[in-house]
Amino acid sequence: MEQRRKPSPTIDQVAAAADVNRSTVSRAFTRPQMLSAETVRRVLDAAERLGYAPNHTARALSTGRHRNIALIVPDVANPYFPPLIRAVQREVDKADFCLFLGNTDEDPKQEDKLVGRFAGQVAGMILASSRLPEARIRAHAAVRPIVLINRDVAGIPRVLIDSGSGVEEAVAHLAALGHKIIAYVTGPSTSWSNRQRLQAVRRATERLNLKHVTVAATAVPSFDAGRVTAKQVLRTGATAAIAFDDVTAHGLLAGIADEGIDVPKRFAVVGCDDVLGAVTQPALTSVSNRAPEAGHAAFTLLSDMLQSPAIRDVRYVLETHLVVRDTTVR
Amino acid sequence: MEQRRKPSPTIDQVAAAADVNRSTVSRAFTRPQMLSAETVRRVLDAAERLGYAPNHTARALSTGRHRNIALIVPDVANPYFPPLIRAVQREVDKADFCLFLGNTDEDPKQEDKLVGRFAGQVAGMILASSRLPEARIRAHAAVRPIVLINRDVAGIPRVLIDSGSGVEEAVAHLAALGHKIIAYVTGPSTSWSNRQRLQAVRRATERLNLKHVTVAATAVPSFDAGRVTAKQVLRTGATAAIAFDDVTAHGLLAGIADEGIDVPKRFAVVGCDDVLGAVTQPALTSVSNRAPEAGHAAFTLLSDMLQSPAIRDVRYVLETHLVVRDTTVR
DNA sequence: CTATTCTATGCAACCGGTTGCATGTCAAGG
């Protein structure tokens, strides 16, 4: 059971076996049309026989090009992200790249550290819901290609899920049901999506002549954050709440139930991102989530940047809509 | 807005700036105790000033050691895995490593491809719920350190979540409630956990003099797989079912409701992995999940292997228990 | 004061590929 690790064969051994120069072996793999068909065959045969596979590291060192990309998210365990990760994963895979995954725990310091750690070994990076100050993002983007998801920085290619449109629909929907005061339960203050949702609530309530209040939840969105906020929300006199995300909304639902108040009869709740939808009780009305499309688009954008280095200021926006379920009917 | 990428400084530039040899710069970073304190300071100063950071790729090429590890899972979007990923992530991070993430879509071919793709750039790999044939696992483990999670291959270090113990508790619990016929709804046939759970059901029903039937769900566990299996389960005459995982159980719950049958009054359902627990309606009784501990243990094991190359045949088992909620009361 | 050991640093080869340029061969053109 001894685990003796035998080194894998190198280009030189293949060259010797096929009786050609190492450069010929290299070309057989990277530019076969440059060689005679017969030589290519001989080299590939020898390589096959020896179990040779080109060494990524050596190749990257010599070309300066890596076939890796990094995806950095605030929290893998937040149900919003896995579908996004999976979508990116799928594209990365098609392109024969490898994916580094980073988790920041919503902490800008940690995010900065990760970007630095990955920097040396990737062709580019995707930052999802980045909490970094704009200046840091710019600095990193100056060194290597970066695509943002849900963060709007002029000059840095970005994919935005416009939850504003869905949130405005939500407010209109609540207004139609007769609600006069609407609470918004916030997410992380550094989150672009949070700012956007808050603004949408403001705009829509103003336009429809409703009152709105904002209630701050803790920095990291979670079930508990929503739950403990419930009392405070009820004290504001609001009869409906829109939460930063579904997880928070789910907690809010629990907190409101704790107070003995019936949803949706006496209080309406709307989530964002639609990740828990059918699973809460009652089923949660929520603003739809386009995370898989966003992941796909982000990688496509990044690979465009890798081909033509002078892509600039792309701003790709995905619309969202309200999905009405059982927490907002009368 | 032109994105001109300036190359980062190399060891030679730092050497020139500090007026020492490149080897001295290298040592200032890797073995400072070998140098005079004064020289180290001078080098570090110069590096700081130039914004120098050692190049991972070059270092890996020359030492043959990488500070990356890969984690391969069947399905990122399956709620079982994010907490595991996160736990691994956290440890990897502490050790100043980078994490590659691979998604196999439950497909052994894809898994094999990924292992190959990562092989050249990692110090080791963690395969969670691997679907690979044993021979392939052995072959890969001969080339570089591999730790398995939820897969029991003799001679390959592995972390096992013993859901058997929890499943036996579940059967005993159902027996105590008066159930005589118990169905097991299967998961992927290549899954070690699936085999283990099936065996536990067999053992426990036999011991308690109950009947058991097994009903095959589709290969990939999912809500829909569970839902469409419901009819078939009911036809067997069973009055209780244990499902391969919570997601399948959740679907089963929906399918049973579709048939107009009340849970838990007329039928009992138990899940595995406890990832949906409080979130289904009624709240799902399930076998607990030790995924975070497993992730932690797997990385610890892997890093031990990196230090002392002759670790062999470690088998780390985590016990599980039944968590009773509302789908199994009378 | 010389011989010996120790310490700090330099030298140069090496890791495993890629690539610009040189060279040799063969076919077509004049």
Place this chain on the structure above:
DNA sequence: CCTTGACATGCAACCGGTTGCATAGAATAG
């Protein structure tokens, strides 16, 4: 038949670090 060009392959430098060995100067021993 000689020239010219196209094509296939070889040569050697380079990517940016690491490391075994050599060496010079300082410290210690005899």
